[in-house]
Amino acid sequence: MKNLITTPAELIKIHQQSLVRTAHSPAALRDRDVVLHIRRHHGLRGFYRGVSATALRDVGYGAYFAAYEATLRYWPCPHSASVEIGGSKLENHSLAALLAAGGTAGVAGWIVTFPFDVVKTRMQTTAAGAPNNPYRTMWSTIVASYRAEGLGVFFRGLAPTLIRAIPVNMVTFTTYEAVVHLCT
Incomplete structure (x- = not known):
């Protein structure tokens, strides 16, 4: 259940870190911009990319x-x-x-x-x-x-x-x- 929240949150963070800033948009991307980008290009399913790896990572906390x-x-x-x-x-x-x-x-x-x-x-x-x-x-x-x-x-x-x-x-x-x- 936790991964339903953490996977999209981490995905947004990673996208913010990896998306290249352009001359037209030199400022850091806001969370809202990244959310809209993922939703437009990948749909709701896009927010859960990597959920299986996230779940396996979290099991390791034992x-x-x-x-x-x-x-x-x-x-x-x-x-x-x-x-x-x-x-x-x-x-x-x-x-x-x-x-x-x-x-x-x-x-x-x-x-x-x-x-x-x-x-x-x-x-x-x-x-x-x-x-x-x-x-x-x-x-x-x-x-x-x-x-x-x-x-x-x-x-x-x-x-x-x-x-x-x-x-x-x-x-x-x-x-x-x-x-x-x-x-x-």
């Missing part, structure tokens, strides 16, 4: 939460730091554990989802019906990309993403845990 939970489970936690609330044991992890788990989650999440994000983006930057388009479907995009650029194409640009993801997810999960423990 690794995100699994990595977070696994890191916390295997991080040594003092016995006195656990609290029982309503029959459920709540661990009070150290700041180091929360930061490490958040950073690990960010890395795991992006490593699993990044290849599908590459496929989704390649599909969404091209028109499905364009002649000789190697990015017509998700499978043709994977095959054409691999044949042209090898396995590395699916991870190109991952390093800067991970450099950003580590501190962002460290702070995100630590803040989340702090709020949860503050409210309980």
Whole structure:
């Protein structure tokens, strides 16, 4: 259900980033202009180009939460730091554990989802019906990309993403845990 909203939103963003500005239109394209362009040229179906790759990318977020939970489970936690609330044991992890788990989650999440994000983006930057388009479907995009650029194409640009993801997810999960423990 989420992909019914995120796919068109990401498609509009990608079109704004990839459409060339001309001498007649040097300003950035507005969302409305891109929406009208897609609707005119591709119809309602055009807004859902890449929905399958988006769905597969989003399934990969299971690794995100699994990595977070696994890191916390295997991080040594003092016995006195656990609290029982309503029959459920709540661990009070150290700041180091929360930061490490958040950073690990960010890395795991992006490593699993990044290849599908590459496929989704390649599909969404091209028109499905364009002649000789190697990015017509998700499978043709994977095959054409691999044949042209090898396995590395699916991870190109991952390093800067991970450099950003580590501190962002460290702070995100630590803040989340702090709020949860503050409210309980």
